[in-house]
Amino acid sequence: MQIEEKLSILSGSAKYDVSCSSSDSQRSESFGSLGSTYKSGICHAFSADGRCISLLKILFTNQCIYDCAYCINRSSNDIKRAAFTPKEIAELTVNFYKRNYIEGLFLSSGIISSEAHTMHLLLKTLKLLRHEYGFNGYIHVKLIPGAPEELIVAVSKLADRVSSNIELPSEKSLVLLAPEKSRTKVFEPLEIAKNHSMEQGKTPIGMSTQMIIGATPESDFEILRLSSALYKKALLKRVYYSAYIPVNNHINLPALLTPPPLLREHRLYQADWLMRFYHFRYDEILDTQNAFLDERFDSKLAWALRNLHFFPIEINRADKETLLRVPGLGIRSVHKILYVRRQKRLSLRDLENMKIPLKRARYFITVDGVIAAREMRGYERLESRLLALEKPLPHFQPTLFDQLQSISGEI
Amino acid sequence: MVWVYDGSMEGFLTLVARSYLTKTVPEKISKYPSKISLFDDLMQIQTEDELVTKLLGTMQQRLDPLFYRRIFHAFLCDDCEVEYKLLFYIRLGLKDPSLLYDISHPIIHAIGSCEKMVLSTLHRMNAFLRFEILQDGTLYAKMEPPRNVLPLMGKHFCKRFSNERFIIHDLKRGLALVYDGRSMQIYPVVEYDIPRHMEDERHYQQLWRCFFHQIAIESRINPSLQKSHAPLKYRLWMTEFMQLV
Numbered sequence: 226m227q228i229e230e231k232l233s234i235l236s237g238s239a240k241y242d243v244s245c246s247s248s249d250s251q252r253s254e255s256f257g258s259l260g261s262t263y264k265s266g267i268c269h270a271f272s273a274d275g276r277c278i279s280l281l282k283i284l285f286t287n288q289c290i291y292d293c294a295y296c297i298n299r300s301s302n303d304i305k306r307a308a309f310t311p312k313e314i315a316e317l318t319v320n321f322y323k324r325n326y327i328e329g330l331f332l333s334s335g336i337i338s339s340e341a342h343t344m345h346l347l348l349k350t351l352k353l354l355r356h357e358y359g360f361n362g363y364i365h366v367k368l369i370p371g372a373p374e375e376l377i378v379a380v381s382k383l384a385d386r387v388s389s390n391i392e393l394p395s396e397k398s399l400v401l402l403a404p405e406k407s408r409t410k411v412f413e414p415l416e417i418a419k420n421h422s423m424e425q426g427k428t429p430i431g432m433s434t435q436m437i438i439g440a441t442p443e444s445d446f447e448i449l450r451l452s453s454a455l456y457k458k459a460l461l462k463r464v465y466y467s468a469y470i471p472v473n474n475h476i477n478l479p480a481l482l483t484p485p486p487l488l489r490e491h492r493l494y495q496a497d498w499l500m501r502f503y504h505f506r507y508d509e510i511l512d513t514q515n516a517f518l519d520e521r522f523d524s525k526l527a528w529a530l531r532n533l534h535f536f537p538i539e540i541n542r543a544d545k546e547t548l549l550r551v552p553g554l555g556i557r558s559v560h561k562i563l564y565v566r567r568q569k570r571l572s573l574r575d576l577e578n579m580k581i582p583l584k585r586a587r588y589f590i591t592v593d594g595v596i597a598a599r600e601m602r603g604y605e606r607l608e609s610r611l612l613a614l615e616k617p618l619p620h621f622q623p624t625l626f627d628q629l630q631s632i633s634g635e636i
Numbered sequence: 637m638v639w640v641y642d643g644s645m646e647g648f649l650t651l652v653a654r655s656y657l658t659k660t661v662p663e664k665i666s667k668y669p670s671k672i673s674l675f676d677d678l679m680q681i682q683t684e685d686e687l688v689t690k691l692l693g694t695m696q697q698r699l700d701p702l703f704y705r706r707i708f709h710a711f712l713c714d715d716c717e718v719e720y721k722l723l724f725y726i727r728l729g730l731k732d733p734s735l736l737y738d739i740s741h742p743i744i745h746a747i748g749s750c751e752k753m754v755l756s757t758l759h760r761m762n763a764f765l766r767f768e769i770l771q772d773g774t775l776y777a778k779m780e781p782p783r784n785v786l787p788l789m790g791k792h793f794c795k796r797f798s799n800e801r802f803i804i805h806d807l808k809r810g811l812a813l814v815y816d817g818r819s820m821q822i823y824p825v826v827e828y829d830i831p832r833h834m835e836d837e838r839h840y841q842q843l844w845r846c847f848f849h850q851i852a853i854e855s856r857i858n859p860s861l862q863k864s865h866a867p868l869k870y871r872l873w874m875t876e877f878m879q880l881v
């Protein structure tokens with residue numbers, strides 16, 4: 226098989242994994258002379274769906290002995306299979322890197338003959354890249370649950386980030402759709418990698434996981450609770466959410482051609498962001514009564530509307546944490562405000578000159594005691610006013626073409 | 637009176653120093669050679685290294701390093717008005733350095749925006765630059781960035797390719813940054829030959845295009861999102877958008 230055909234099959238299979246970022250590398254030692262890692266990550270290209278391309282994202286192989294119901298690579302599917310050699314991957318990575326197409330490699334794989342054998346092939350590829358080619362760029366590897374500990378440790382030593390996808394947000398769904406997997410099994414390699422780097426007294430290697438959204442009935446509340454627990458344990462740096470695109474017919478899965486819940490995915494990312502950077506707790510964002518995120522508003526605005534007693538906030542006095550809770554004010558705006566506030570008292574005019582986005586925020590702040598939305602006296606009809614500001618979101622339809630592609634293609 | 641300088645940072649700093657010496661400010665600032673009306677009252681500014689060194693010393697001493705850097709970044713924004721605003725900005729800062737913190741002042745805000753535009757172009761250019769590998773192994777890239785970011789690009793690529801040789805060629809401004817594996821320098825380019833590529837070059841470009849098309853998810857196709865991240869003006873020299881001939 227020609228290399229181009231392999232690339233086409235094995236990148237097509239990897240594309241649904243959303244963790245593409247090359248940021249957060251904290252590796253201190255260097256492996257060779259070709260390349261560097263850049264602390265905030267670089268998007269080298271943007272594909273037709275508008276997503277960032279930072280890494281050469283491929284599967285080692287799409288052959289698999291497992292039979293996960295949501296995956297196109299499941300063993301019972303009749304599709305074209307391919308596998309790279311370690312050398313082919315190394316050549317591709319280095320040549321793409323030198324041309325400034327990518328920041329590095331994202332390597333994942335189906336299970337070929339056994340977990341140990343698969344992990345071994347990935348390790349061989351990494352060794353080749355790091356030691357023979359002197360490649361010092363970014364590498365993210367999927368760990369294979371069930372592979373022996375020493376292989377997992379060896380791979381983690383050569384990578385910038387490792388991950389293992391939980392895929393389904395509850396144990397019940399896993400049993401139903403991916404009987405060979407379990408939550409413990411999926412996280413086991415991550416625990417191993419973490420413990421190992423702790424023993425060495427190093428900063429733990431960056432780790433992430435992915436959850437498929439909309440394939441199974443879990444609520445956003447359950448999903449955020451799980452993410453929050455994972456962040457708390459400091460096991461993971463990122464949880465990625467991926468709107469499910471049906472690729473197989475299965476009684477326990479949405480029918481083929483069901484549109485992927487992209488808006489829901491988008492709202493989950495916003496809520497996740499609130500937890501990681503704005504110090505919101507998951508049970509502030511949602512609770513058992515409101516178990517799903519409001520699709521009409523972003524998660525912060527939705528929270529504000531349910532907590533109007535918190536507002537309005539005085540822009541000349543509020544502290545950083547409080548300012549961050551104002552809908553429409555991001556980290557940057559808040560820093561700008563704090564910065565200028567040291568020099569002078571802010572007027573509405575100043576905020577406008579500083580290009581602080583006030584479209585939504587003005588309903589929630591006062592400037593020297595006067596509410597910034599001058600036409601407002603109380604909070605009646607606020608929701609409809611804000612709703613009028615929202616842009617209609619584009620509607621997505623899956624095409625038949627999507628069924629030919631795999632959903633996840635890795636462990 | 638219109639003051640005309642050679643377009644370089646040194647030239648501009650001489651102009652600023654001149655404004656202090658003559659205790660005047662120009663009505664307009666123009667780069668030499670540019671379209672100047674015959675009837676304009678002109679003053680030619682010749683770069684004087686001594687004035688430049690002295691002014692730089694004062695600026696470095698008095699200004700917050702953040703603002704000092706901002707002056708250099710904003711200068712590269714290639715906007716016809718920026719020199720005038722910068723002159724004002726420098727004079728303001730040297731009078732009272734603390735005034736520059738007030739970003740609600742229109743000119744101070746404008747200089748901040750100029751810097752931001754330059755840095756965002758820089759960030760994009762560092763990401764979107766595409767090298768081709770020449771017969772002798774040199775990496776060669778063409779670009780036409782909307783702002784003059786070449787002087788800021790060396791740092792990133794020297795780190796990335798510390799053991800390679802590379803050339804970054806700004807076709808729009810006729811400049812090339814050359815790194816020979818040890819040191820780097822920017823040269824004006826008047827004429828150049830079409831370079832010879834290594835044998836595999838076409839092959840890898842083709843593989844990249846293949847990957848680029850494969851990785852997009854059909855049900856999420858969103859050209860306007862793609863355009864806002866990778867604006868058309870950057871695409872001219874990006875391998876994945878280039879038409880095959």
Ligand code: SF4
Pocket residue numbers: 289290291292293296297298299300334335336633634635636
């Ligand atoms: S999800 Fe992974 S393990 Fe399951 S069938 Fe697909 S490739 Fe195999």
